[in-house]
Amino acid sequence: MKILLLGGGGREHAFAWKLAQDPGCSQLFIAPGNAGTAECGANIALSATDFPGIKNFVLTNAIQMVIVGPEEPLVRGIVDFFQNDPELSAVDIIGPSATGAQLEGSKAFAKKFMARHDIPTARYAEVTTTEAGADFLKTLKPPYVLKADGLAAGKGVLILDDYNEAVSALQTMLDGQFGEASRRVVIEEFLSGIEFSVFALTDGKTYRILPEAKDYKRIGEGDTGLNTGGMGAVSPVPFVTPELWQKVENRIIRPTVAGLSAENIDYKGFVFFGLINVEGEPYVIEYNCRMGDPETEVVFPRLKNHLTELFNSLMAGRLDVVRMETIPETAATVMLVADGYPGDYRKGDELRIVMRREGSLYLHAGTRNTDGKVLTNGGRVMAITSFGQSVAEAVGRSVEAAEGVVFEGKYFRRDIGKDLEGF
Numbered sequence: 001m002k003i004l005l006l007g008g009g010g011r012e013h014a015f016a017w018k019l020a021q022d023p024g025c026s027q028l029f030i031a032p033g034n035a036g037t038a039e040c041g042a043n044i045a046l047s048a049t050d051f052p053g054i055k056n057f058v059l060t061n062a063i064q065m066v067i068v069g070p071e072e073p074l075v076r077g078i079v080d081f082f083q084n085d086p087e088l089s090a091v092d093i094i095g096p097s098a099t100g101a102q103l104e105g106s107k108a109f110a111k112k113f114m115a116r117h118d119i120p121t122a123r124y125a126e127v128t129t130t131e132a133g134a135d136f137l138k139t140l141k142p143p144y145v146l147k148a149d150g151l152a153a154g155k156g157v158l159i160l161d162d163y164n165e166a167v168s169a170l171q172t173m174l175d176g177q178f179g180e181a182s183r184r185v186v187i188e189e190f191l192s193g194i195e196f197s198v199f200a201l202t203d204g205k206t207y208r209i210l211p212e213a214k215d216y217k218r219i220g221e222g223d224t225g226l227n228t229g230g231m232g233a234v235s236p237v238p239f240v241t242p243e244l245w246q247k248v249e250n251r252i253i254r255p256t257v258a259g260l261s262a263e264n265i266d267y268k269g270f271v272f273f274g275l276i277n278v279e280g281e282p283y284v285i286e287y288n289c290r291m292g293d294p295e296t297e298v299v300f301p302r303l304k305n306h307l308t309e310l311f312n313s314l315m316a317g318r319l320d321v322v323r324m325e326t327i328p329e330t331a332a333t334v335m336l337v338a339d340g341y342p343g344d345y346r347k348g349d350e351l352r353i354v355m356r357r358e359g360s361l362y363l364h365a366g367t368r369n370t371d372g373k374v375l376t377n378g379g380r381v382m383a384i385t386s387f388g389q390s391v392a393e394a395v396g397r398s399v400e401a402a403e404g405v406v407f408e409g410k411y412f413r414r415d416i417g418k419d420l421e422g423f
């Protein structure tokens, strides 16, 4: 099968790495890809949101399956674009329809969906005026959680300790701090607990669960400083006991898929459940309509099944007969980022692997090839994944590998997984 993969980050290198070993994938193209995906297939100079360009490429190259990595093309309706175009409707595309993608594209949509299907989540109000928000904030205890309704590149959530600060932050958001995305704001009760991520692949009726993961969002060690796209991840997550898994599946995953089905929402792709464990009870913090980054960099290395087996079963409505097989060892990824990230960061520095660690997987994120050199090309530059018998061993190996990669201004966290040591 000829496959086109959309996206160009660490997640997409993990997809491409899996597909490169997959007997069901005869030829792989990645748009736009990065210096790492170029080793797994052919990079195409096309943006993942250039729908007409993608159409042209798919038709010219007789692509049979399109896999959508990032959320933006999904929220913009790439799946509907394929289904509504007579020339493209026979091409399999992995991802939800625009309506399904609203689980991520609109926090208000997601909250209402959860309310309709009795899925545990923080109490909330959806507001478009500061007055209404100020009234609701009075019913909550600090800290206060404010979320831009729409996509804001992972930056749209603010957490404030003080009522007056929260009201003024709300005003700034509604005034367009995140453009149209924050003209509507979801205000939430703050949930206190430890977060983890769960992934399901669904055809909108049945589902299969992938290994869970925990990511590390803050730039600084000890989980301090600004939020990032993710500085590292581990899988499995030691505190996710069989008992907690049962609750996650019964109260969250199953009702979510049943809700999609009951509402006739076309959803053939991944659902990412951002969860929080509050004293043994799981709640949904957020949904995403795609795999996580850097969670994919630990989840896929643990997955024994080939992706084409999963996707072909999904498309045939036979996901329920697939047996998921997982490597039991712990995988940990450490993200190497550019100086300045998550603010303005350096770009265009040469990256070299001066000491390659046997057994570690070097997944490129923000990189590109120029004249035979690999140059940094994004805030998150490279994710290095290693296996170990424990979180500490797996992280230690990735940190060791990270030492052997050089580029100007390299930074990474050495404390990924440290908080899991007590479990």
Ligand code: AMP
Residues within 6 Å of the ligand: 122, 145, 154, 156, 157, 188, 189, 190, 191, 192, 195, 217, 274, 285, 286
């Ligand atoms: P999101 O972009 O929705 O993942 O939110 C970013 C981060 O904000 C989450 O990973 C949580 O750490 C935090 N957060 C979001 N909602 C809540 C909440 N209701 N209670 C506590 N923390 C939250």
Ligand code: GLY
Residues within 6 Å of the ligand: 215, 229, 230, 288, 291, 292, 293, 294, 295
């Ligand atoms: N690592 C969080 C995300 O992919 O959104």
